[in-house]
Amino acid sequence: MLYGNRLRTLSIATFVTMTAALALAFFYAPMDADQGFMQKIFYVHVPLAMVALGGFVFGGIAAIQHLRTRDPRWDLRSYVAIHLSLVLGAGVLITGAIWAKASWGHWWVWDEPTLVSFLIVFLLYATYQPMRFSIEDPERQSRYASVFAITAGAFVPLNFLAVRLAQAYTHPRVFATADGGLPPRMQLAFLVALAGMTLLYVTLWRYEMTSKNTSAQLRALRRRLAGDDAVAPAGRSAAPSLPTT
Amino acid sequence: VIAIISGIVLAATTAVLPDNVGYVAAAYLVFFALVLIYLVIMASKLARFERETAELLELVDRRDHLPDGAERPREEAAAR
Numbered sequence: 001m002l003y004g005n006r007l008r009t010l011s012i013a014t015f016v017t018m019t020a021a022l023a024l025a026f027f028y029a030p031m032d033a034d035q036g037f038m039q040k041i042f043y044v045h046v047p048l049a050m051v052a053l054g055g056f057v058f059g060g061i062a063a064i065q066h067l068r069t070r071d072p073r074w075d076l077r078s079y080v081a082i083h084l085s086l087v088l089g090a091g092v093l094i095t096g097a098i099w100a101k102a103s104w105g106h107w108w109v110w111d112e113p114t115l116v117s118f119l120i121v122f123l124l125y126a127t128y129q130p131m132r133f134s135i136e137d138p139e140r141q142s143r144y145a146s147v148f149a150i151t152a153g154a155f156v157p158l159n160f161l162a163v164r165l166a167q168a169y170t171h172p173r174v175f176a177t178a179d180g181g182l183p184p185r186m187q188l189a190f191l192v193a194l195a196g197m198t199l200l201y202v203t204l205w206r207y208e209m210t211s212k213n214t215s216a217q218l219r220a221l222r223r224r225l226a227g228d229d230a231v232a233p234a235g236r237s238a239a240p241s242l243p244t245t
Numbered sequence: 246v247i248a249i250i251s252g253i254v255l256a257a258t259t260a261v262l263p264d265n266v267g268y269v270a271a272a273y274l275v276f277f278a279l280v281l282i283y284l285v286i287m288a289s290k291l292a293r294f295e296r297e298t299a300e301l302l303e304l305v306d307r308r309d310h311l312p313d314g315a316e317r318p319r320e321e322a323a324a325r
Contacts, residue, residue: 038265041272048276091279095272102268204283211290218297225304 003209010203017196024189032186038102043189045095047197048088049118053156055085055201056125060153063146075142075240078149080208082128084201089122117159124152132238142240216242 025043032039059081066074096115097107109115128148135141182190 036264038268040269044273044276087279087283091276094275098268098272098275102265200280207287211287211294214294215290218294218301221301222297225301225308 003206003213007203007206007210010199010206014196014199014203017192017199021189021193021196024192029186029189030183035103038099041095041099041102043193045092045099046190047194048095049092050194051197051201052085052088052092053121053160054198055081055088055205056121056156057153059085059149060156063149063153066142066146067150072142072240072242075146076212076242077209078146079132079240080205080212082125082149084204084208086122086125086128088201089118089125092118093122114163117163121152121156121159124155128152129238132240133236136236138241145240212239212242 021043025040029040029043031037059078062074062078062081065071066078096118100109100112100115101107128145131148132141132145135144181187
């Protein structure tokens with residue numbers, strides 16, 4: 001499978017949607033009556049969080065496929081999805097801390113369930129790559145990593161539910177709240193921002209997959225041209241390697 | 246000149262921009278910095294692929310120009 005096929009279209013769509021999202025957030029969405037201008041952080045922080053959590057779940061689904069089919073490509077898809085979600089997760093924590101400082105005067109508030117539960121999910125997934133690296137045998141590594149990805153992936157919706165059920169609502173609710181959620185103009189800006197962030201995630205995921213695929217193809221080509229001796233044995237790595245034959 | 250221009254820009258923006266603009270700018274900068282770092286990593290990978298492709302092309306060229314029966318340059322490639 002060639003992952004680079006629709007990269008150009010995806011990249012353009014991402015750029016257009018992200019630009020539209022920024023324009024809508026700053027020039028179309030009204031100023032929040034309570035938080036004022038600082039509420040604009042919402043349009044980057046919340047889509048980042050939702051897409052990061054969605055990426056973790058996608059990593060779990062890809063891991064299920066890997067265990068079902070034993071196809072190493074599914075393991076790679078799961079690995080890249082989790083890796084990207086971790087990067088976005090770091091962004092969520094930093095932007096969240098900035099918002100907390102602006103809003104509450106503290107960089108971190110330990111009794112806020114949204115923050116703490118996201119940190120738990122982030123720390124859980126932060127062990128994924130060291131766990132992979134600790135297992136030398138590639139077959140065992142991919143199998144154990146898939147089990148981890150499925151278990152942790154199932155934890156993500158539970159975490160989301162727990163936060164929704166928590167009493168201390170300090171984060172804005174977007175959908176299905178008693179008072180109707182966001183005003184329509186804010187909701188539109190948020191949905192476009194969410195679409196842009198999703199497209200960004202998909203684009204970066206495909207970039208990474210294209211890169212890993214190209215790397216494997218180059219190794220295969222070198223092996224064919226120069227023989228097995230020309231390809232250095234793959235060292236111990238957390239990243240799964242695609243077969244090069 | 247830069248200090249004067251910065252002063253004018255700062256004075257103008259302070260008067261026009263709403264409160265907490267620094268926090269909002271910082272949050273968006275964090276996001277764009279993450280994307281930029283990812284692009285830099287991708288760029289370095291692309292440069293590596295270009296180098297490897299050039300090496301393989303060179304290998305093919307050398308193989309094509311060898312006389313019939315001559316040994317293929319596997320040892321040289323293996324040394325890389």
